[in-house]
Amino acid sequence: LAPVAVVGGSGNAAVFWRSVYASDAGTEGEGLLDFDTRDAIYVSFYDKNTGWDDARMVYNGSTGTVAGIQAAMLPDGTALVAFILDRGSNDSDEPYDEPYQGYELAYRTVKSNGTLGDLVVLTNDTETDTNPQVAAVKNNDTNYFLLAWYSTQGGGDIRLQAVGADGRLYSGGS
Numbered sequence: 255l256a257p258v259a260v261v262g263g264s265g266n267a268a269v270f271w272r273s274v275y276a277s278d279a280g281t282e283g284e285g286l287l288d289f290d291t292r293d294a295i296y297v298s299f300y301d302k303n304t305g306w307d308d309a310r311m312v313y314n315g316s317t318g319t320v321a322g323i324q325a326a327m328l329p330d331g332t333a334l335v336a337f338i339l340d341r342g343s344n345d346s347d348e349p350y351d352e353p354y355q356g357y358e359l360a361y362r363t364v365k366s367n368g369t370l371g372d373l374v375v376l377t378n379d380t381e382t383d384t385n386p387q388v389a390a391v392k393n394n395d396t397n398y399f400l401l402a403w404y405s406t407q408g409g410g411d412i413r414l415q416a417v418g419a420d421g422r423l424y425s426g427g428s
Contacts, residue, residue, distance in 0.1 A: 256272050257270070260325045262328055262332075262333070262390070263331075264329065265303070266301060266331035268299045270312065270335045271323075272323065273293075293319040293320050296310065296311055296312060297335070313360075318340050322384060323337045324336050324337070324387055324388050328419055332364070333366075334363045336403075337359075337360055356381075357383050359376045359401070360376060361376065361421075363419065372421055381407040384405075385403055385404045387403065389402075398424045
C-alpha cells in the first residue's frame, strides 16, 4: 500500500511502501482493512548501473501502525522516510497515567547501500500529529531533510524540523 517514489542525484531512486496483512478478512471481507497482523514499511533502491535491489524492511510495525508516509532523497542517495504512527488512544475522560499513545511522527534514514539509521519517534505527546511531508534541501554546501507536519498543539499549527543526512536533528550548524 501507499507507495512513495523519490529520486536523488547520480541516477539513484527509491520506492517506499507499506506491507500489511489482516489476520481475518472474514467471509464478506469486513476485516480486510484491519491490519492487525503486520503493518511494516519496505524500501527498494534503484541504481542506474545495477537496477533495482531486493526489498528490505525499514520499519517492522513494532511501535504502532502506519497512518501516513512520505519520503525524500539527497543527491548522495540517502533517503528519509517520514511516517505517522497510530499508537492507539485513551478514550476515557481520566488523566493519562502513561505517555499518550496517539498519532505520532516518526522517521528513519536509509543509505542507498541499505544501511538503516536509527528509528526516531519525533513526537510523543497528547497532541495529534498528522500529514507528514519531507523535502531534501541544501544550505550552502550542506544537504539535509526538512520535515513538516500538522500538530494540534497550541490550537493547531504546522511544525518543522531539519534532519541531517545521518538522521540526527539538524540545527543549521556544520
